Amino acid sequence: MRPMDDIITLAYGSGGKKTSELIEEMLLPAFGNDILGELGDGAILPNEPGERLVMSTDSFVVTPYVFPGGDIGKLAVCGTVNDIAVSGGEPKYLSLAVILEEGIPTADVARIVCSIAETAKRANVRIVTGDTKVVEHGKADGLFINTTGIGVLRHPGLSPKAIREGDVVLVSGTVGDHGTCVMLARNPNLVRGGILSDCAPLYDLTKALRPLGTGLRVMRDPTRGGVATTLNEFTEGTALSIELDESAIPVKKEVRSASDILGLDPLYSANEGKILAVVAPGQAEEALRLLRSVPEGRDACAIGRVTASHPGKVLVRTPYGGSRILVKLAGAQLPRIC
Amino acid sequence: MRPMDDIITLAYGSGGKKTSELIEEMLLPAFGNDILGELGDGAILPNEPGERLVMSTDSFVVTPYVFPGGDIGKLAVCGTVNDIAVSGGEPKYLSLAVILEEGIPTADVARIVCSIAETAKRANVRIVTGDTKVVEHGKADGLFINTTGIGVLRHPGLSPKAIREGDVVLVSGTVGDHGTCVMLARNPNLVRGGILSDCAPLYDLTKALRPLGTGLRVMRDPTRGGVATTLNEFTEGTALSIELDESAIPVKKEVRSASDILGLDPLYSANEGKILAVVAPGQAEEALRLLRSVPEGRDACAIGRVTASHPGKVLVRTPYGGSRILVKLAGAQLPRIC
Numbered sequence: 001m002r003p004m005d006d007i008i009t010l011a012y013g014s015g016g017k018k019t020s021e022l023i024e025e026m027l028l029p030a031f032g033n034d035i036l037g038e039l040g041d042g043a044i045l046p047n048e049p050g051e052r053l054v055m056s057t058d059s060f061v062v063t064p065y066v067f068p069g070g071d072i073g074k075l076a077v078c079g080t081v082n083d084i085a086v087s088g089g090e091p092k093y094l095s096l097a098v099i100l101e102e103g104i105p106t107a108d109v110a111r112i113v114c115s116i117a118e119t120a121k122r123a124n125v126r127i128v129t130g131d132t133k134v135v136e137h138g139k140a141d142g143l144f145i146n147t148t149g150i151g152v153l154r155h156p157g158l159s160p161k162a163i164r165e166g167d168v169v170l171v172s173g174t175v176g177d178h179g180t181c182v183m184l185a186r187n188p189n190l191v192r193g194g195i196l197s198d199c200a201p202l203y204d205l206t207k208a209l210r211p212l213g214t215g216l217r218v219m220r221d222p223t224r225g226g227v228a229t230t231l232n233e234f235t236e237g238t239a240l241s242i243e244l245d246e247s248a249i250p251v252k253k254e255v256r257s258a259s260d261i262l263g264l265d266p267l268y269s270a271n272e273g274k275i276l277a278v279v280a281p282g283q284a285e286e287a288l289r290l291l292r293s294v295p296e297g298r299d300a301c302a303i304g305r306v307t308a309s310h311p312g313k314v315l316v317r318t319p320y321g322g323s324r325i326l327v328k329l330a331g332a333q334l335p336r337i338c
Numbered sequence: 339m340r341p342m343d344d345i346i347t348l349a350y351g352s353g354g355k356k357t358s359e360l361i362e363e364m365l366l367p368a369f370g371n372d373i374l375g376e377l378g379d380g381a382i383l384p385n386e387p388g389e390r391l392v393m394s395t396d397s398f399v400v401t402p403y404v405f406p407g408g409d410i411g412k413l414a415v416c417g418t419v420n421d422i423a424v425s426g427g428e429p430k431y432l433s434l435a436v437i438l439e440e441g442i443p444t445a446d447v448a449r450i451v452c453s454i455a456e457t458a459k460r461a462n463v464r465i466v467t468g469d470t471k472v473v474e475h476g477k478a479d480g481l482f483i484n485t486t487g488i489g490v491l492r493h494p495g496l497s498p499k500a501i502r503e504g505d506v507v508l509v510s511g512t513v514g515d516h517g518t519c520v521m522l523a524r525n526p527n528l529v530r531g532g533i534l535s536d537c538a539p540l541y542d543l544t545k546a547l548r549p550l551g552t553g554l555r556v557m558r559d560p561t562r563g564g565v566a567t568t569l570n571e572f573t574e575g576t577a578l579s580i581e582l583d584e585s586a587i588p589v590k591k592e593v594r595s596a597s598d599i600l601g602l603d604p605l606y607s608a609n610e611g612k613i614l615a616v617v618a619p620g621q622a623e624e625a626l627r628l629l630r631s632v633p634e635g636r637d638a639c640a641i642g643r644v645t646a647s648h649p650g651k652v653l654v655r656t657p658y659g660g661s662r663i664l665v666k667l668a669g670a671q672l673p674r675i676c
Contacts, residue, residue, distance in 0.1 A: 013674075015562025015608075016667025039571075041558060042394035042425030044491055049388040056380035057433035057486055061471045087380030095395035095486045099437075131396045135674060139399075141477040148395055148433045148486030153382060220379060224353025233377075270353075329354025336351075336473060 008100045008109060013134025022132060026110055030117040031096075031127040043128035045093055045150065052153040054089030056080055059146045063336045065112065067185040069178075069196030070272075073115035075338060076145040078201050078272055079223065081123045085206040086219040086275055088158045089151030091123060096147055097131040101140040109143065116145075123201035125149065155210055160234045162217040167306040168284035169242055170277045172205055172291050173198070173299040174250045175227055176266030178273070179334050180258050190261070193254040198273030205275060205297050208290045215283035219275050223338055226268040228326040230276055231304075231314045236328075244304035244316040244326070267316070268329050270337045278306065346438045346447060351472025360470060364448055368455040369434075369465040381466035383431055383488065390491040392427030394418055397484045401674045403450065405523040407516075407534030408610075410483055411453035413676055416537050416610055417561065418487040419461045423544040424557040424613055426496045427489030429461060434485055435469040439478040447481065454483075461539035463487065493548055498572045500555040505644040506622035507580055508615045510543055510629050511536070511637040512588045513565055514604030516611070517672050518596050528599070531592040536611030543613060543635050546628045553621035557613050561676055564606040566664040568614055569642075569652045574666075582642035582654040582664070605654070606667050608675045616644065 004025055011018040028037065035043050047053070058079045065072040081091035096116065100109065120127055177198040184190050202221065209216050222230040227249075231242050251259075251266045259266050273296060279287045284302055291297035309315075314326040342363055349356040366375065373381050385391070396417045403410040419429035434454065438447065458465055515536040522528050540559065547554050560568040565587075569580050589597075589604045597604050611634060617625045622640055629635035647653075652664040 010673045011669050013562075014667050014669065014672070016567050016669070017665075018669075019562075020666065038497070040425050040497070041421035042392040042427055042487075042489070044425065044494075045391040045393055047389075047391050051385075053383040053385050053391075053488075054380040055383055055431060055433060055467055055486075055488060057435045057467055057484070058469045059435040059437050059471050059484060061437060061473050061477075083379035087378050087382065089380055093393060095393060097395045097397040097484050097486075099397050099399060099482055129393055129395055133397050133399045133674075135399050135479060138476070139479040140482075141473060144437055144478075144482065146395070146397060146435050146484035146486075148393075148435075148484075149380075150391075150393060150488065151380070156382075159376070159378070224351075225357075229354050327355075328358065329352050330356075331349050331352065331354070334352070335348045336471075 004106050006106055008102060008104050008106055008134060010102050010134050013132060019132060026113055030113045033126050035126060035128040054084050054087045054151040054153050056083035057148040058083065059144060060338055061144050061336050062182060062338050063141060064185050065142050067182050067197055069181060070199040071112055071115050072145055073112035074119045074199050075272060076147045077116055077119035077123055078199050079338060080147040080149040081125055082202045082221045084149045084151035085203040086221050088153055088155035090154050091125045091149050091151040091203055093128045093150045094120065094125050094147050095129045096127050099140055099144040100134045101142055102134055102137040104142050123203060157214060158218050160218050163234060163240060163278050163306055165240060165306055165308050166281045167217055167278050168281055168302050169304040170279060170287055170300060171303050172275045172297040174252045175271060176251055176255045176259060176269035178271050179269030179337050180255045180264065182337050183262050183334065184258055193258055195254050195258060198271055200273035200296055202275055202296060205291060205294050208294050209277060209287060212279060212283050212287055215280040217278040219277045221275050223270050223272060225329040226270060227276060228267040228314060229329045232328045235312050235314055237312060239308060239311045241307050241310040242304055242314045243307050246316050247319045248301060248303045250299055250301055267326060270334060342444050344444055346440060346442050346444055346472060348440050348472050351470060357470060364451055368451045371464050373464060373466040392422050392425045392489040392491050394421035395486040397482060398676055399482050399674050400520060400676050401479060402523050403480050405520050405535055407519060408537040409450055409453050411450035412457045412537050413610060414483040414485045415454055415457035415461055416539050417676060418485040419463055420540045420559045422487045422489035423541040424559050426491055426493035428492050429463045429487050429489040429541055431466045431488045432458065432463050432485050433467045434465050437478055437482040438472045439480055440472055440475040442480050461541065495552060496556050498556050501572060501578060501616050501644055503578060503644055503646050504619045505555055505616050506619055506640050507642040508617060508625055508638060509641050510613045510635040512590045513609060514589055514593050514597060514607035516609050517607030517675050518593045518602060520675050521600050522596055531596060533592050533596060536609060538611035538634055540613055540634060543629060543632050546632045547615060547625060550617060550621050550625055553618035555616040557615045559613050561608045561610060563667040564608060565614060566605040566652060567667045570666045573650050573652055575650060577646060577649045579645050579648040580642055580652045581645050584654045585657045586639060586641045588637055588639055605664060608672060
């Protein structure tokens, strides 16, 4: 990359010369592909006839924008491709829109752009169109990123409506890593204990479950609001409940300790590299085997079951025989976690 | 809409109960449709087999977020559908992602949401998926909106590369309205002179030109950077130049006066309801007739011609026989205009 100004100024968002410089010196070298290279107002996608599409959008405002195990750029790719993946889609194309705060070091932007390019490559998606805005110093917080993704539907019919009594609830690995990591990164006086964000693209994991067919009822990645909130979205307004076995929920020892110190509950902490899957009872073992065949799913396990005992609710059974109801996240436990 | 809190708090961005409340009380009633109503992580689009797609993204950070003739919501729909339209696409689906600043009045958000819904209806697009984030007071400026659109390609082959010597440059109406309007709205001490933003969805206008076939070389909506910057994007790096006839460029009298006072050049001011089109010489008259057949194009006129006199440059001929070169916008004449 050729040298640009050391910091981003408002001129980089003007739509004029400096915007072109940002595009040509930083963005095109990082993301360059035929479609993006056209630099039209819109990107023409080479979609195949007969394909059904999945679309998803997410804005990312995480603070700090670099954290152990990732940064806002990696997160911005993973967050959107994962939403497409859990919807049964194969992620294909991403748009990328950044809002920069005047004064952010250009080197930080370049680092995040590289991280976006790297993660997009790993996730096998192309950045096909984009937008850059710059707002005055003090009117944003470093940078905000929006990605919107288009994927091709590969596993139709996934929906909370497909869940049946007796189904098994699986998680693809340990719970609460991302949220805990980011909260620790905001508190430099705390020992980080080597906790990394689990931020990762998960299409391989969701693809691994394709042989289950209709035995796979629904998948979701439990980001903001965590496992507890996502499972509530499954049961809400239905005649079914989900009963979790607390002792079966995998939480890293260091995440548990840090959560205790921070006053967080890992069941409400955001994950950025995990999926929850609800599967037919007879296919739970096969599903676990399939998940564990992918590196991102090696710690997959069954954590609960769908019952009719408490319609609309999510419960967790403690190792001591008690149980408590897990409601949806009520306040703002973890603002700006993604 | 049922009453929510008077102001937006961080809890509305938690992904939990308050986020659901925002979705259910405000967003679904405004945008409700079958696809959005599924509330999955991704939206499954009912695209037809064989359709080629156009994708475009834009973030909107305009200040003030309400201005004469529109607001950030109207702008957010128009900006993205227009980018698809000028790319030769018929806009179909939009994603909507908002970043709210803690403390913004809920009534303001509701007003903008209504404006989005109204404009989407007018533009015949469906909001199919969305995202809401809330950042702390002082970490954004009211609200920022990203929309990403998907359209179906109806007029393939449009590209600056299709431009030939002798082609005619058309504009669909008066130049500089939006930029001047927003700059006046920021200066309450100035007389506004009834200048309204020209913000409007333009698919009908671009569709009207379809009969031109390959006689229509390229279209673009001259937003940030204005007419001068957009035309430079056409000639840059080519052996062609564009020569504009200054006296032919339509500028409203009040826009010209206000621009003089503000030190702006209408040729560099943003437009949000105009297109530039380059057409084959023999089809210029037909193109003007087609543009004028649509309300948004009633003031359409020819403003210049493609020549080979100054390769790569855009020139404007003054009524006094002189000429000057119009470069791309160099600084940040109009930050946060869209």
